[in-house]
Amino acid sequence: MTHQQMLAFAIVAAMMALFLWGRFRYDLVAVMALLAGVLAGLIPAEAAFSGFSDDIVFIVASALLVSAAVAKSGVMEAALARVGPYLRTTQSQVVVLVGVVTVLSGFVKNIGALAMMIPVAFQIARRTNTPPSSFLMPMAFGSLLGGIVTLIGTSPNIIVSRLRGEIVGEPFDMFDFAPVGIGIALAGLVFLAFGYRLLPQGRKGAASLDEALNIKDYITEARVTSESEVVGLTVADLHRMANDEVKVAAIIRKETRSSSPLPDAKIRENDLLMLEGEPDALESAVARAGLKLSGEHRRPRTDEATDEIGVIEAVIGPNSVLSGLSAERIALYERFQVNLIAVSRSGQRFKERLRTITLRPGDVIVLQGNLKKLPDTLRDLGCLPLAERDIRLGNARRSLLPIAILAATMLAVAFDLLPVAIAFFTAGTLLVLLGSITLREAYEAIDWPIIVMLGALIPVSDMIRTTGGTGLIAEWLSSTASMLPPAGALVLIMVVAMAVTPFLNNAATVLVMAPIAASFARQLGFQPDAFLMAVAIGAACDFLTPIGHQCNTLVMGPGGYRFGDYWRLGLPLSIIVVVVGIPLIMLIWPIR
Secondary structure (H helix, E strand, O other), rough: OOOOHHHHHHHHHHHHHHHHHOOOOOOHHHHHHHHHHHHHOOOHHHHOHHHHHHHHHHHHHHHHHHHHHHHHHHHHHHHHHHHHHHOHHHHHHHHHHHHHHHHHHHOOOHHHOOOOOOHHHHHHHHHHHOOHHHHHHHHHHHHHHHOOOOOOOOHHHHHHHHHHHHHHHOOOOOOOHHHHHHHHHHHHHHHHHHHHHHHHOOOOOOOOOOHHOOOOEEEEEEEOOOOOOOOOOOOHHHHOOOOOOEEEEEEOOEEEEEEEOOOOOOOOOEEEEEEEEOHHHHHHHHHHHEEEOOOOOOOOOOOOOOOEEEEEEEEEEEOOOOOOOOOOOOOHHHHHEEEEEEOOOOOOOOOOOOHHHOOOOOOOEEEEEOOOHHHHHHHOOOOEEOOOOOOOOOOOOOOHHHHHHHHHHHHHHOOOOOHHHHHHHHHHHHHOOOOOOOHHHHHHOOOOHHHHHHHHHHHHHHHHHOHHHHHHHHHHHHHHHHOHHHHHHHHHHHHHHHHHHHHHHHHHHHHHHHHHHHHOOOOOOOOOOOHHHHHHHHHHHOOOOOOOOHHHHHHHHHHHOOOOHHHHHHHHHHHHHHHHHHHHHHHHOOOO
C-alpha cells in the first residue's frame, strides 16, 4: 500500500467514524473530508468543487422541488380520501398506504413521496383509532423499496447510473432498474402486509406543534360558485366530503341566515357557508368542494417580484387595535392590506359573517397578506404571531398541474428526449413560473445538507480511485470471494453496501462502493452491471437503523419508534431483499 493510498483510506476511515459518532452533521463531515483530501494533496485544488457542478446535484435538488410541488397540490390526499372510509382493518390500511407510497416513490423522490403521504396516514389513523406506529415504519420501508424501481426514485440509482457511464461508457436508462426493483418491491410489500405485526404495539409519537396548540374550532367563510362541486348537494354530503372534520355552522342565502342547518338542507349557487374545523381540514374541504374563500377577490398588494402572498396565525393582544371591532368596521383590508381568513375563540361557535365578528383579546386569527410585511402589520395591529406551523388555508389549491409536469418529465426521460438533469431542472423551473410552488417553498424543499454532502463527496470518492485504492479493496474482496460462486460474490457486495449505509448515508455509500464493486468485478472477470446493481440496491435498502436514510428518520418521532425497533421489521425485510434480489439481478444482468 502506497503512502497516498494510506492517506486516502485514513481520510475515509475518519469520515466514517465521524458519521458514526454523530457529533457533527453529515454535510459538515463531508466538507471536512474534502478539505483533508485537498490539504493532503490527494484532490487537486482546481477539482475541489467540481462535485457541485455534477449532474447528480441538480437532479436530486430538482427532484425534491418537484416532489414538494406534487405534495402541495394535495392530489394524492384527495384521491385517498375517497377510499379511506373503506379501509376498516389495520392490514388493509397498511397495504394501501404502503402500496401507494411504494408506487409514488418510483416516480417522485422517495423522501417526498413519504412526506406527502404521512398526513394522509395520520388522518386514517385518527378516523379508525389505529396507532400510527402500525404503518409509519412500513410506509418508510415501502418508500425505499419503491425508490429502487426507476432511475430517479432514489439518489443511489442516479449516482450508480452516472458511474456506469464513466466505467462502461453508457449510463443506466430510466427503467433499467425496473425488472429487479419491481420484483423486490412486490416481495417487500407482501411481507410488510403481514410483518407490521412485528412492531411494538401502541407506541405514541411525540406531540406535534399542531397538537400542542390544539386550535380546533376555527370558523371561515366560503362562497358557493357555479363551478363548485357541492351545488345541489346537501349539508350532509359536504360533511362526508370533508370526512366529518368540517361542519357547516350556518348558510347565508340572500342575506337570510340559516344557523345550524339540517343535514338534508340543499346547498345552492351563491350560498355563503360558515365552515368550522381545523385549518388543514378547512383548506381540504374548501379545495375539494371548489369553494371560494371570502376575500380571495381582494389580492393583497405586492411591491416587488420577490414578494409572496401567504398566511400567518396570530393571537389578538390585550391592547390590539382590533379589540372590540370587526374586520369590516376597522377596514382591515383597506387600511392594512390583509384579509381575515379565519377566527377561533375558545368555547364559542360563531354564526355571524366573518367580517362582522367583534374581535376580542385572546382570539386566534388567520390573516392573509404580503409575507414580507406581515410581521410589521401584526405589530401595528397589536397581535402576537403564534409559533410557526404550516397553515395552508387561503394559500393552497388542488391542482393537477404538478402531476402533468411530472408525467411529461418522466416521458421526456423515458424516450431520451432530454437528459435527466435537464428534464427535472426544466420541470422545477416551470412549477415555480406557473405558481405551483413559490420561490420560498422551492428553496425550503431542497435538502441543502444533502446537496452539500453530495458536492463534497464526489471528489472524495474519486480520490480513492485516483490513488488506486478501489483496485486495492477490490483485490481484498476478490481474495475473500475467490472460493465463492458468482451469486456469493454478488451477495457479498450487496451485504457490504447494506452494512456500510447506516454509517455513510446511502448516497455516500454508492460514491465509495460503486467504483470498488466495478473493480471487484473486473478482478473476477465479471461484467460490472450486476455488481453496480447490487451496490445500488444494497445502499437504497437500509432497514436496520433510523439513521441510514432520511425516510427512516422522518417517521421515528411521529411513530414513537426507538432505535432498536427498526431491526425487528428491517432484518427479515433485508434478508428478503437479498434472497429475491440476487437471482433477479443475475437473470436480468448476466455477470459473464
